[in-house]
Amino acid sequence: MTLEYSFTCPLANGVHARPANNIEQVVSRFESEVTITNRANAKKANARSVLSIISSDIKCDEVCDVSISGPDEKEAFVSLQKFFEDDFEHCDDELETAESVADATMLPVSLINTGAKLYQGIAVSNGISKGILMNLGGFRVPQELEDQKDISVDDELCRYERAVQSVKDGLAVSLAGSHSKAEKSILQAHVSLVTDIELTDKIVGLIQQGGHNIAGAIRLAVSYFDDVLNKTGNPLLQERILDIQDVCDQLLHKVYGLSLQNDIALEQDTIGIADNLTPSQFLALDKSRLKGLVLCQAGTTSHTVILARSFGIPAITGIKGVIGLDRLGQPGILDGNVGVLVTNLNDDAERYFDRQIEVQKKLSQQNRQYLDSESLTADGKHLSVFSNISLSQECNSVFNDGAEGIGLFRTEMLYLASDEAPTEESQFESYRTLLEAAQGKPVIIRTLDIGGDKQVAYLDLPEEDNPFLGYRAVRIYKEYEALFTTQLRAILRASAYGKAQVMIPMISCVEEVVWVREKIEEVKSELAELKIDHDADLPLGIMVEIPSTAYMIDKFCQYVDFFSVGTNDLLQYFLGSDRSNKKLTSLNNPLHPSFLKLLRQIVEQAKRGQKWIGICGEMVSNPDWLPLVVGIGFDEISVSSPRIAEIKRRLSLIDSGRCAELVESLVSCETAAQVDQTVETFNANLFNDDILDEETILLDSSSRNKHEVIKEAVDNLYIHHRCTCPVQLESEIWQREQVYSTGLGHAIAIPHCRSAAVTSNSIAVVKLNDSVEWGSIDDKPVKIVIMLVIRDDDTDGTHMKIFSKLARKIMHEDFREALLNHSRSEELLEYFKNELEI
Amino acid sequence: MKYIAITACPTGIAHTYMAAESLEKTAKELGHEIKVETQGAMGIENELTADDVKNSEAVIFAVDIAVEMADRFEGLPKIEVSVQDAIKDPKSIFEISPS
Numbered sequence: 001m002t003l004e005y006s007f008t009c010p011l012a013n014g015v016h017a018r019p020a021n022n023i024e025q026v027v028s029r030f031e032s033e034v035t036i037t038n039r040a041n042a043k044k045a046n047a048r049s050v051l052s053i054i055s056s057d058i059k060c061d062e063v064c065d066v067s068i069s070g071p072d073e074k075e076a077f078v079s080l081q082k083f084f085e086d087d088f089e090h091c092d093d094e095l096e097t098a099e100s101v102a103d104a105t106m107l108p109v110s111l112i113n114t115g116a117k118l119y120q121g122i123a124v125s126n127g128i129s130k131g132i133l134m135n136l137g138g139f140r141v142p143q144e145l146e147d148q149k150d151i152s153v154d155d156e157l158c159r160y161e162r163a164v165q166s167v168k169d170g171l172a173v174s175l176a177g178s179h180s181k182a183e184k185s186i187l188q189a190h191v192s193l194v195t196d197i198e199l200t201d202k203i204v205g206l207i208q209q210g211g212h213n214i215a216g217a218i219r220l221a222v223s224y225f226d227d228v229l230n231k232t233g234n235p236l237l238q239e240r241i242l243d244i245q246d247v248c249d250q251l252l253h254k255v256y257g258l259s260l261q262n263d264i265a266l267e268q269d270t271i272g273i274a275d276n277l278t279p280s281q282f283l284a285l286d287k288s289r290l291k292g293l294v295l296c297q298a299g300t301t302s303h304t305v306i307l308a309r310s311f312g313i314p315a316i317t318g319i320k321g322v323i324g325l326d327r328l329g330q331p332g333i334l335d336g337n338v339g340v341l342v343t344n345l346n347d348d349a350e351r352y353f354d355r356q357i358e359v360q361k362k363l364s365q366q367n368r369q370y371l372d373s374e375s376l377t378a379d380g381k382h383l384s385v386f387s388n389i390s391l392s393q394e395c396n397s398v399f400n401d402g403a404e405g406i407g408l409f410r411t412e413m414l415y416l417a418s419d420e421a422p423t424e425e426s427q428f429e430s431y432r433t434l435l436e437a438a439q440g441k442p443v444i445i446r447t448l449d450i451g452g453d454k455q456v457a458y459l460d461l462p463e464e465d466n467p468f469l470g471y472r473a474v475r476i477y478k479e480y481e482a483l484f485t486t487q488l489r490a491i492l493r494a495s496a497y498g499k500a501q502v503m504i505p506m507i508s509c510v511e512e513v514v515w516v517r518e519k520i521e522e523v524k525s526e527l528a529e530l531k532i533d534h535d536a537d538l539p540l541g542i543m544v545e546i547p548s549t550a551y552m553i554d555k556f557c558q559y560v561d562f563f564s565v566g567t568n569d570l571l572q573y574f575l576g577s578d579r580s581n582k583k584l585t586s587l588n589n590p591l592h593p594s595f596l597k598l599l600r601q602i603v604e605q606a607k608r609g610q611k612w613i614g615i616c617g618e619m620v621s622n623p624d625w626l627p628l629v630v631g632i633g634f635d636e637i638s639v640s641s642p643r644i645a646e647i648k649r650r651l652s653l654i655d656s657g658r659c660a661e662l663v664e665s666l667v668s669c670e671t672a673a674q675v676d677q678t679v680e681t682f683n684a685n686l687f688n689d690d691i692l693d694e695e696t697i698l699l700d701s702s703s704r705n706k707h708e709v710i711k712e713a714v715d716n717l718y719i720h721h722r723c724t725c726p727v728q729l730e731s732e733i734w735q736r737e738q739v740y741s742t743g744l745g746h747a748i749a750i751p752h753c754r755s756a757a758v759t760s761n762s763i764a765v766v767k768l769n770d771s772v773e774w775g776s777i778d779d780k781p782v783k784i785v786i787m788l789v790i791r792d793d794d795t796d797g798t799h800m801k802i803f804s805k806l807a808r809k810i811m812h813e814d815f816r817e818a819l820l821n822h823s824r825s826e827e828l829l830e831y832f833k834n835e836l837e838i
Numbered sequence: 839m840k841y842i843a844i845t846a847c848p849t850g851i852a853h854t855y856m857a858a859e860s861l862e863k864t865a866k867e868l869g870h871e872i873k874v875e876t877q878g879a880m881g882i883e884n885e886l887t888a889d890d891v892k893n894s895e896a897v898i899f900a901v902d903i904a905v906e907m908a909d910r911f912e913g914l915p916k917i918e919v920s921v922q923d924a925i926k927d928p929k930s931i932f933e934i935s936p937s
Contacts, residue, residue, distance in 0.1 A: 736848070736849055739848045739849075739902075740902075744925060745926070750852050752849060752852050753849060777926045778926075790879075800851070800878075800879055803851055803852065803855075804852075804878065805855075807854075807856045808856065808858070811856050811859040811863065
């Protein structure tokens with residue numbers, strides 16, 4: 001007897017993996033055979049196989065017939081009926097609570113206008129580059145494995161069965177330990193997939209009848225299902241290919257273990273895409289070919305991201321949406337300044353980026369003047385501006401960028417980059433090269449910080465539930481004493497060649513420093529005895545990143561020569577908030593008043609002990625917060641080198657006394673927002689450019705349309721430090737345009753806005769070589785554009801009066817004629833100044 | 839004819855003043871009298887007093903947004919146009935019969 005049931009699919013996205021999974025779970029409780037026939041395409045699906053159900057491609061509103069036959073068909077029928085009536089329509093409910101906590105930063109209006117496809121993420125490494133899109137986490141079966149043909153079919157089937165069981169067990173463990181709904185449902189889907197009848201039948205068939213070994217059978221099976229799912233044209237189903245690949249990848253690993261290589265060869269300029277990459281995986285890639293990196297799941301301070309930055313490779317993380325599989329192999333452009341990946345390139349997009357690269361160049365040129373200057377405040381106080389590096393090879397570029405020293409040399413890269421611990425010799429070479437390249441500039445070498453998210457296979461550190469609070473850095477030195485003393489020896493030997501300083505990470509108590517000093521003295525004695533050159537007075541410092549240390553600075557002063565506050569870790573330990581968790585980005589705010597109080601206290605104590613104290617981390621890369629660093633009293637900041645020029649420029653605008661007053665007023669704030677507001681006001685008063693200047697006048701513009709002109713004018717303001725966020729300003733100019741066009745007729749347009757992005761009220765003038773359409777009142781194109789921008793907090797009114805005077809003048813023909821006729825910027829400037837009385 | 843007028847555009851930075859200038863210029867050309875109050879980003883300038891209202895024959899609202907303190911003009915014949923109108927074709931505004 002066969003029982004029948006029919007249903008109409010209520011799901012907007014059709015029956016994709018999750019609902020297919022739910023159906024399979026109901027059916028798997030029974031013995032009966034259950035077949036689902038999709039009336040729309042006559043496909044029949046075995047309801048015990050998720051893949052089979054997916055392949056029948058049931059779309060929304062399609063009607064399906066279910067036939068059930070077997071010993072427990074009655075019970076199965078009842079359960080299925082209940083499922084289809086009550087639960088089926090809710091299968092997709094979880095989809096609503098999607099992730100995508102990419103920053104609320106906006107994309108440039110002119111970029112959106114090009115019509116290219118845009119994927120927005122968080123910008124983590126600056127630069128713009130072009131390359132072919134390539135999936136770095138792809139599914140690959142090495143040819144050599146497939147070629148191993150001398151196997152017995154029975155053996156292969158046995159190995160396959162064991163691998164399936166092993167993967168299943170592993171998934172069960174992960175499931176039990178998972179707390180995330182999203183993760184659980186993915187793992188559940190994988191469990192269903194790895195035992196899926198269709199998949200198993202396919203692979204077993206290829207082994208038994210096809211004469212393939214497991215590697216070949218898996219490759220062909222994946223390829224087969226790729227095809228089937230691709231044909232459905234449904235992006236949600238196409239995504240499931242990734243799940244199948246993932247599961248098959250796990251199977252391959254179980255069968256072939258270490259012989260499965262992970263090297264990816266880049267054959268052309270590539271923009272690499274992956275969920276995440278470990279530092280070792282990143283280092284193994286050919287950097288000359290890797291033009292950009294998209295790490296969908298990485299946190300903004302992950303070490304791979306840091307590495308990408310130090311190599312000058314543009315990178316973005318936290319990307320929203322799925323990058324369709326058909327985009328791979330196509331050219332794309334990565335903008336690591338704005339945080340967007342651009343595909344489906346067209347002429348407008350290419351031109352947009354050609355021009356954007358020019359803007360970046362101009363910006364760099366602007367910054368050059370600050371590079372060789374000393375870093376002094378307006379009142380002549382010196383703040384050392386150092387830079388961080390992860391590899392000794394980076395030092396030349398950071399010194400070129402204006403660094404006065406190396407504030408932090410992260411040595412763990414030496415440990416992560418290979419399968420075994422680096423030898424004393426190889427370390428000595430690295431440190432010596434660095435010190436020699438520094439030519440007398442100080443270099444602070446931080447001893448290894450292994451553990452946490454930086455694991456090495458050869459140390460066999462235990463797996464931890466909480467690696468950031470775990471057994472790492474100085475905590476492991478005692479157990480791995482030889483490892484530590486080897487590094488000390490290498491550093492001490494290298495110290496003969498330059499100005500080295502050594503720094504210990506993760507110090508939480510005095511005992512640790514005492515032990516470290518003992519070891520340093522031991523190594524010094526050994527070297528002295530062997531008459532090996534070294535700096536007997538090598539300065540010893542510690543990172544201040546653990547709150548307990550912050551409260552004992554006075555005691556530590558007796559044992560160390562200097563301190564460096566590591567704000568990334570100090571902030572996360574102090575606020576109890578994981579810096580890599582995208583959902584907590586807004587919480588990880590260094591402007592928290594408590595944090596500022598903490599920093600002030602640390603510095604006060606260090607000063608009392610007459611010790612030098614520096615600061616590093618994401619916080620100091622923001623030039624807006626420089627007054628805080630200066631006001632609290634740090635001696636040095638260590639930043640990523642592209643920021644140095646802007647930091648030095650901003651430094652020259654601030655008075656250290658006023659900065660100290662600022663910090664005083666901040667510690668009584670209640671919230672980070674209040675602190676932010678106060679700092680903003682402080683910064684606002686620093687900028688007092690003339691409202692109109694030669695630098696704000698652009699003649700001979702080659703912009704071809706309204707979008708390009710507006711962007712050009714805004715970018716020019718940005719280059720001259722008159723606005724902070726060109727994308728935001730551009731957007732606000734356009735918001736005003738949407739109300740009605742600012743094209744007044746007579747070939748003149750007067751775009752304008754009030755904006756928080758403006759730092760100096762400005763009149764920007766653009767004269768075009770070829771007139772552009774502006775949607776003007778008289779429907780005629782525009783030859784001269786006058787952009788007026790004013791700070792949103794402007795209360796003074798002086799500049800507003802100038803704007804209104806200008807607006808009135810524009811209504812007069814003689815004024816307009818004069819504007820169009822003056823062809824040299826000094827003339828134009830003179831004319832404006834006279835007419836507007838400025 | 840004796841007019842008074844209010845100009846007020848969305849951002850209050852430019853068009854408010856351009857409309858005012860346009861109305862003033864055109865009125866002069868056509869031999870009318872006019873006093874224009876601007877309602878812009880700097881607030882109210884050249885404010886129209888009760889006397890101004892008493893002595894005028896009509897009020898022109900060249901505005902894209904609501905007029906502030908509109909009750910001053912109750913009872914006075916009105917001409918309502920957009921800011922764009924005042925900039926693009928001010929002459930025709932003076933040809934409208936106020937109501």
